[in-house]
Amino acid sequence: STTTNPHPLSPFPRSQNNSRVHRLQLPARRLPSFPAVAPGASFAPLPQRLGMASLAASAAAAAEVTHLTQRDAAEIDEQLMGPLGFSVDQLMELAGLSVAAALAEVYKLNEHARVLVICGPGNNGGDGLVAARHLYHFGYRPSICYPKRTPKPLYSGLVTQLESLSIPFIPVEDLPNELPREFDVIVDAMFGFSFHGTPRPPFDHLIQMLVSLSDIQNPDKRPAIVSIDIPSGWHVEEGDVDGGIKPDMLVSLTAPKLCAKKFTGPHHFLGGRFVPPPILNKYGLQLPPYPGTSMCVRIGKAPSVEISSLRENYISPELLESQVMSDPFDQPVCVSPMQWL
Numbered sequence: 001s002t003t004t005n006p007h008p009l010s011p012f013p014r015s016q017n018n019s020r021v022h023r024l025q026l027p028a029r030r031l032p033s034f035p036a037v038a039p040g041a042s043f044a045p046l047p048q049r050l051g052m053a054s055l056a057a058s059a060a061a062a063a064e065v066t067h068l069t070q071r072d073a074a075e076i077d078e079q080l081m082g083p084l085g086f087s088v089d090q091l092m093e094l095a096g097l098s099v100a101a102a103l104a105e106v107y108k109l110n111e112h113a114r115v116l117v118i119c120g121p122g123n124n125g126g127d128g129l130v131a132a133r134h135l136y137h138f139g140y141r142p143s144i145c146y147p148k149r150t151p152k153p154l155y156s157g158l159v160t161q162l163e164s165l166s167i168p169f170i171p172v173e174d175l176p177n178e179l180p181r182e183f184d185v186i187v188d189a190m191f192g193f194s195f196h197g198t199p200r201p202p203f204d205h206l207i208q209m210l211v212s213l214s215d216i217q218n219p220d221k222r223p224a225i226v227s228i229d230i231p232s233g234w235h236v237e238e239g240d241v242d243g244g245i246k247p248d249m250l251v252s253l254t255a256p257k258l259c260a261k262k263f264t265g266p267h268h269f270l271g272g273r274f275v276p277p278p279i280l281n282k283y284g285l286q287l288p289p290y291p292g293t294s295m296c297v298r299i300g301k302a303p304s305v306e307i308s309s310l311r312e313n314y315i316s317p318e319l320l321e322s323q324v325m326s327d328p329f330d331q332p333v334c335v336s337p338m339q340w341l
Ligand SMILES: NC(=O)C1=CN([C@@H]2O[C@H](COP(=O)(O)OP(=O)(O)OC[C@H]3O[C@@H](n4cnc5c(N)ncnc54)[C@H](OP(=O)(O)O)[C@@H]3O)[C@@H](O)[C@H]2O)[C@H](O)CC1
Pocket: 076, 077, 080, 091, 092, 095, 120, 121, 122, 123, 124, 125, 126, 127, 190, 191, 192, 193, 194, 195, 196, 197, 198, 199, 200, 203, 228, 229, 230, 253, 254, 255, 272
């Protein structure tokens, strides 16, 4: 056939003259869907059901996860949405779902139902809108602050979907002064990998508000901050160069960006389980495998639980007087998990 290729970067190249086409060529042999790592990667594939040994391997592998430059992150995005056939809606849906899933894994519904999602003008903000919808369906009570709306159908559609769920949109000037009393979690969906310079209004004010919150040392006295892809205001490669937000949780998408090396919070997750082999191969990405059907995977070690504090806080179940036997040997034994400690 003499038809020309509509996508110059197509993974199914018709022109052999385009060097970028060569670099994106699909492997001749069909790769298995697991492990999602480049061939020759230095860590071994892990089983889908992670046992203790493989969890340790996963932590070791985390040290080797690839961190992207701003340019590579943008280029990967363009390739996914060009020659690799994805649409922005699709990627945003998966990104937002990953964020909601990661948040729900750490901040359980019974104690963290009230979530404020602060959305910026670009796709990072779109991820926040999608995450809010999924959080609603998970049982959370999200509210949204979306001060610079984008008049594109994708975004107005997301807003309509959220309005149909009666999710409140709070104008920036109406945000309560006492955020810690009103919300359990704040999702920072202001800026992602296209951020540059210093934040302009009203985001400068919103970022400062989150900086003041993250300065409160006692995490029980403030909402947890969850940043999507990049802590907003951070330099995408250098990190926190200007006394910025210190999120408790970072959900990197596709692959962590260089700034994530400076993240010191307790919870770092990877989401965006959509990276196909041509991208993994071209950029030599080393990414941890996602467990089972999960949309997110923890990068690095989970914070350890202080067992002695569990013991101190443990209150034994009440034993009613009527249940007490006269002979203690007849007393029914109540085995609680704490008795094994
Ligand atoms: N492949 C993936 O991993 C996917 C990730 N997704 C998410 O998309 C973002 C990147 O989205 P993008 O739209 O390219 O960029 P941002 O959301 O970071 O923001 C761009 C808008 O922000 C404005 N901007 C930039 N700097 C400033 C500033 N200093 N002050 C105020 N506003 C700023 C910018 O305006 P300009 O006028 O400067 O152009 C834009 O309006 C990625 O991080 C992920 O979260 C996708 O959802 C799915 C695929």
